[in-house]
Amino acid sequence: MLLIDCPWCGPRDENEFQYGGEAHIARPKDPASLSDAQWADYLFMRGNPKGRHRERWMHRSGCRRWFNVERDTVSHAITAVYRMGEAPPATAKPAATGDATSAEPRSSGDPGQWPAGGAE
């Protein structure tokens, strides 16, 4: 059972957390403009590296905050934990995922990606 260092609560057992899949997959800003193939790539395609993997976790039984973890999928060693919106650690090079969008932080904090006020 992993020991995950929640950036808000400190180290806790894995069974307090919920896994959220690969990190840094940003939702496309204008889905309607994407081809089916581009949309499918965002929707379905995920990296499955042997080695360093950046992934999302949520402290379900604690603070309920989402954050990012860099974990080695072979040794399960956790090499970094960082908050949503923070840049991934530059030191460690993640294994190639073959996913063009994976270099982009999932939560960019850019308010411009949705039209303000909504449209009805």
Add this chain to the structure above:
Amino acid sequence: MSEQSHRLDAAAAPGRIDRGHPLRFVFNGRGYEGFAGDTLASALIANGVHLVGRSFKYHRPRGIVGSGSEEPNALVQLRTGERTEPNVRATQAELFDGLIASSQNCWPSVGFDLGAINDMASRILPAGFYYKTFMWPPSAWMFYEGLIRRAAGLGRAPDDPDPDRYEKRFAHCDVLVVGAGPAGLAAALAAARAGARVVLCDEQAEMGGQLLAHPRGVGAVIDGRPALDWASAALGELASNKDVTLLPRTTCFGYYDHNALALAERVADHVAKPRQFQPRQRLWKLRARRVVLATGAIERPLVFRDNDRPGIMLAGSAAAYGMRYGAAVGRRVLVFTNNDSAYRAALALFDAGVGIAGIVDLRPAASGKPVEDARARGIEVLAGWALTATDGPSKVRAALAMQLDEAGAGVQGPIRRIECDAIAMSGGWNPAVHLYSQARGKLRYDGAQGIFLPGRTEQALAVAGSCNGAWSLGACLAEGAAAGAAAAEAAGFTAASAPAPAAAEENDSPARLLWVVPSDRPLGEGGKHFVDFQNDVTAADIGLAVREGYKSVEHLKRYTTSGMGTDQGKLGNVHALGILAEVTAAEPGAVGTTTFRPPYTPVGFGTLAGRDVGALADPVRTTAMHGWHVAAGAVFEDVGQWKRPHYYPRPGESLHDAVNREVKAARTGVGILDASTLGKIDIQGPDAAEFLNRIYTNAWTKLEIGRARYGFMCREDGMVFDDGVTTRLAAGHFHMTTTTGGAARVLSWLEEWAQTEWPELRVYMTSVTEQWAVAAIAGPHARALLAKVGTGIDLDAKAFPFMAMREGNVAGIPARVFRISFTGELSYEINVPARYGMALWQALMAAGAEFGITPYGTEAMHVLRAEKGFVIVGQDTDGTVTPIDLGMDWIVSKAKDFIGKRSLSRADTARGDRKQLVGLLTDDPRVVLPEGGQIVAELKPEPPMAMLGHVTSSYFSANLDRSIALALVRNGRQRIGAALHVPLADRNIRVKVVEPKFIDPEGRRQDG
């Protein structure tokens, strides 16, 4: 005092038993006596009993082989009645007064066993015989399986509930030391002296490991004093240190990621029954900064012909019975070995007064101190000889020996018969790398010793002592002390540089590796060379498996069952690999090992469950009105963890009688439903409306304050995820409802998007499900009922329209009243703070008496909503259904984006002939379709038929006086008006496809 025929003289072999404290016990119906400190196995041996069971497949008589958790044969049914426990290793069962045990897997008795005919028939029971024999005809497997289970089963599970209590404990430490032998004690001392919080666990009742039982430990000298005095001082020091936890009788059985370990502490297994409030066992879930594995080594047998007769056992165990328990395994013990350790066992036994019939050594040039010591005592040593057969029907009585040829491939010369009543064998020692391997440590093969040693690991652990291939006492102590100090340092402490406890370093002569000891007959003829005693796997079986193509170690294991069972091949695994390597002409290191997985030894279900049983297995959630429902005689249904009234039967009513009455009342008078369990989420923040706009498929930003809207949430793949009504309480404040089962899931979903994708939105949500109690009243008299109890709200249909919320005081209770309807009738959902739920309910029931108010349960609720064609997410949908498939295009905004929108135009999602929601009416209105029934257009005499979909909801509607059903049907919208069929096992039901709205399709009734 009854005679213990094989108890050794107290002066020559004092052991760790208390001869002044005799204990009575019963084995296989016969009374015996042992001493405090005995195990069941040592007490049986002291009474001359070796035959303890029958083997799994051939039902051959079997005796005690080992002296600890490695024991493959001596599995007994321990205790009787509700506390009976199967598959207990007699070698680990501590003796207590009144202990009752019996052999397993034999009928009618261990001495005369009918199953032994399998042994005579062994020619037709080769490796893989299950797969070869019982696979034809395929339909008969179920029949065969029952017979095999009965013939091959081990012990019996108890029939009665376990009367004992089991506890769980979560703990942390700086250094966990597994194993309290010399290496483990030295490690714990070094770590504790550095100030680390230390846990030291050992599977035995008494700590000390091989210092208690091994010829190299008993009688050794550590730091100038007797080893046991040193151990006793070490344990005293550890016990007096408040940062040290000593856990005897505790097996570390699982090693998981990031140094999470599971330990089973047998708190009260060694007594007849636990004291009051004392748990039987305790499961420790431990997180250790560093781990030192000092798990020792397990002796391995020699694979020679008929090496399984009772009385043939491991040499180290034979010595342990003599030295630790003062019990003689025989009066004339023949020793058979390939290494020096068995000489020490022979010397120890000899010195304790046990007759030694001789030492047969596979090594032609046996030499060195142990050999000289043996010869000096007049013990005959046959160097370069092998045992080629054994004799004795229920216990060994003689062995045949011949000289080995130079290569060790055959035997030659005259046959010598050696009379004996026990054989102590040693094929060397395997480091107990199980936990190391569980920790995903890589093993390396040492070809010279023929053993697997710890190699490389990513976990924060160290290995010390014979588990790491250190064989002398001095080396074990040195490695342990170094590992303990290093572990403390790594955990942030400073270890003083003190010398390790010192003891003699005594090096052995090399062993001779012979995976199979040859005899004068070809392998597999005239006798059996057992590799795995518990599973009756022989050397010949491994050869056969390889010839049949099972050359991978994983295939070999599954085909022959070698290494399976309760002992998981602790004795035979490496031999099986060695033989496999030899047969395939490969290196054992290249053959590899099968994966060691938790648990190290079997763990009881009770231990794993702990207190999470019965009422504590899962929380039960009840609403504020639960007591009323109970008093009203409601029958309850579990919805997630909630108890919800299913229906309220009156005397003599069946489910259907009650539901028919309840659904009619809701459409003709007024019904009342406890809707408190619906998920409720309070959403606030300036951007709350924009957030909902992105989450829901329909539009939310322009919703007026005080108005409610029904919405669908989709996943990003466009499939319906949850639904519910959400109400705007203020500009930046919404009250969301979800399905009862989906409440937690929806809250997580909202939080995920708010935190990860749109952190710029100022929106916050919290669950308020438990804060509100909800009574839903539905029916033509609902408005009159509300008026009667008093609300302070203008109830006029124009002032308080459908899909609106008003705040008021209902029956004097502050309330939010929502005019929403899941029945299609005029309906109000009255929300009050939960603590007022019962008062509200009682007021409504009292005031409703004149309207014939009728409480209805979830079954009536289902019928009422199905009459209106309202879907239930999770029943009428299954994660492959879009809002459009449900015919609800109107709820999908064309103008804005929302989660899942883009997916609705993917080629497959936009197909016109997807499965779509329709209504079904049976030709015969009395027939109610089974939910899940498959739907076809074209009937054939028998399957397969092209299936178009399935029935998702089906009820008898008392309001329509006929059956109704909802279904998902391929291209269903285009089939409205068509006839389809639901083929069942015994008949076919013809149905007509209709719009999924059976009552009031125009929606007039909801206004009253």
